Amino acid sequence: MSSKHTPGPWAYQEDSDAYTHIVRGSSNRFICQLAQTTSAEIEANARLIASAPESHEANQLFVQAINEMQGISPDHSDERIYDEMPSSQLAIAYFAARAAIAKATGGAQ
Incomplete structure (x- = not known):
């Protein structure tokens, strides 16, 4: 099962500030950053992306x-x-x- 995406695991960056939520791949590779609408909603979105x-x-x-x-x-x-x-x-x-x-x-x- 080959993939074109960045290999997992991906992780939610726990030490992100309250306004920025970051998902990183292995070797700390940047995957994406989400800006805040509501902190809880964006954190949940970032965690969902990290599980992709x-x-x-x-x-x-x-x-x-x-x-x-x-x-x-x-x-x-x-x-x-x-x-x-x-x-x-x-x-x-x-x-x-x-x-x-x-x-x-x-x-x-």
Whole structure:
């Protein structure tokens, strides 16, 4: 699973001041800085951004595991995948993970 983004882990910089919230990658690499609208909201956004690499990898692992467990191949239609899932909740989670991967990679999943 290769990626074009800065490798994780990313972390919220705990010692940021009250008006600036910074996310850094490994080796203290700058990822992004968020300016304040409300401190709690921006800090929450920064922490969400910091979790992006791990969330992306978790989505990829989940989709890969379901593909292997269910014998899903690229030529399966979405309707067939949905019909063959053990539960509708699992199907919903599977398609949500695929959509998140596509959004993160700029392509179709």
